Amino acid sequence: MTTITDVLTFLHGRPRLHRSDKLDLMKQALALFGDPQDKFTTIHVTGTNGKGSTCHLISQLLVAQGYHVGLFTSPFVLKFNERIQIDDQMIPDDQLIALVTAMRPVLAAAQLELTEFEWVTLLMFNYFAAQAVDVGVIEVGIGGAHDRTNVITASVGVITSIGLDHQDLIGPTLADIAVEKAGIIKPQQTVIYGELPAAVQPLITAKIQQQAAKGYQFGQAIQAQHVQWSPPQVQFDWMGTGLSAPLRHLRMPALATWQVADASLALAAAAAWLDQRHSQLDAHVVRQVLADFQVPGRLEVISQEPLMVLDGAHNIPAITALIATVKRVFAGQPIFLTMGMMADKDIRQVAALLAATNWQVTWTTVADNPRAADQAQLQQQIAAPFTYAPTWQQAFQNALQASGGAGVFLFAGSFYLITDVRHYLLAD
Structure with missing residues (x-):
């Protein structure tokens, strides 16, 4: 393969749907490359809505604080390379070409046929490991427990929201979807989660307790207070009890209440990861990042x-x-x-x-x-x-x-x- 067109044609030509809901094939493929997913810490983000915006903001906050941050999201808006970024920079075409060219014969020799999402996920893990990122902010593709990204033991897990979507794959009921998303929760993990439907809230809290994890919920331990709208901008105070000092008079471009909720979850996730490194959010950095924050295609x-x-x-x-x-x-x-x-x-x-x-x-x-x-x-x-x-x-x-x-x-x-x-x- 010599051009980015060749690479994208190859990737988009892979099967779209998973053959099973097991992670065995993904783990086999990763093992061929030395388990790159274990060579950096991770923040794992799932949710019916809001996970992309939350991932982007977590990444920007940590980059602005001086860390080397990988970001994996989907779908892309303008260019495929958007899905795999380091320090807010898309993976260059030449790196993408080189990685696919190197990986194809290894997978072929092992007779492993991956779906498109498995391929992209494997590319991402290899790229982040090769570039020695401090942390990877990883957005789930669909669901959680059986998603191909769920081969990591993330130090921070985030569940932004739970609602009806992809019922054919992870449903059909809201409870089924909640159980699937709760599958990203790992032992002793810090779990950040949004306001959830009352019917499924016990499923998430039970999983947190079962895994001896620490849970922080928006609207409870995490709060956005004194929210004042002046479209296209909003001002609010952020509280992350036990995570970081309160931050007052934060401003960001926003039209919707869910944007404030997503920002609050992102702040909490970044603060939790920093706390594990005996650091905390820098208020000046937070203000700068929020003031310019905008995710393409989201309001x-x-x-x-x-x-x-x-x-x-x-x-x-x-x-x-x-x-x-x-x-x-x-x-x-x-x-x-x-x-x-x-x-x-x-x-x-x-x-x-x-x-x-x-x-x-x-x-x-x-x-x-x-x-x-x-x-x-x-x-x-x-x-x-x-x-x-x-x-x-x-x-x-x-x-x-x-x-x-x-x-x-x-x-x-x-x-x-x-x-x-x-x-x-x-x-x-």
Whole structure:
């Protein structure tokens, strides 16, 4: 392989779905390379929503405090290399090419056929070990217990939220999903977790007790107090009882309450990892990092005239939160939503939630993605009136013409749609 195109074609050509829910194959593959996942400390992050934002902020906080930090997330927004970063810098193409070229014959000789996510996870562990990171901030792909990243014994575990998503893989019930996510909790670990549905809270606390771990929950030991909104910014005080000194008058770009919750969890996770190294959060560093913090595609304002907002809300909890946020922040303004989802998502229930708003909703099909819901699949699940445009560009043009450019132009649903919109409008 000589080009990044060759590498990405190879990786994307690997099987997408796991053959089983066991981690044996992943462990065999890692052993071939000397178990790189054991050569640095880790912070492991799972959750139905918010895990990507939380991971990015943990990484930025620790980098700003002088540590050598690996970051593993998914999906990417503009470029595949975003998924594997060190010190906020994407893995260079030449490093990616070299790693894949070196790893292929080793795996082939052992007759190990990995899925795409297994390959990317193995790449990440090898890269982080070779670059001798101090810590890897590792986002779970799906679930937790059986996720291919769950081959680590992380010193800090984070569960951002628990809701219905990926029921076909880790469900079908909320309790099933909670048990799967609790699978990242390890013995004597520090566990940071968000506000959870009452029905599954006992499952998480029981697992924490079973593993003799220390648990800190948002809304209890971790708190955001005196929250004051002045869109597009929020100010709050952060308390992490037993983790770090209180931090007052923190400011960050944010439109939604969940962004404050995610930031609070990230602060707690970073503080917990630092505490294990007999250090603590530097208040000046925290203020600097939060002041500029923005994750692409998560309630991201990409234009003021016209006002365009992107959000990768693609499941029931995320759509519920998005509706509440938009109603609060953009009260009284007309909302023109372009929505695109994968066919395996709960389109019917998402559509029902959107139908209860007074928004102008146009559904579209995410381009060049075989999993995307097409017009016929959408129409089967969405009650009339049903407005459809074959592309997001057409949906946007229709909205502009209908509104005269006045209002909020929102794009939501699959991150594949958000990636396409953002790349088209913002990429160099």
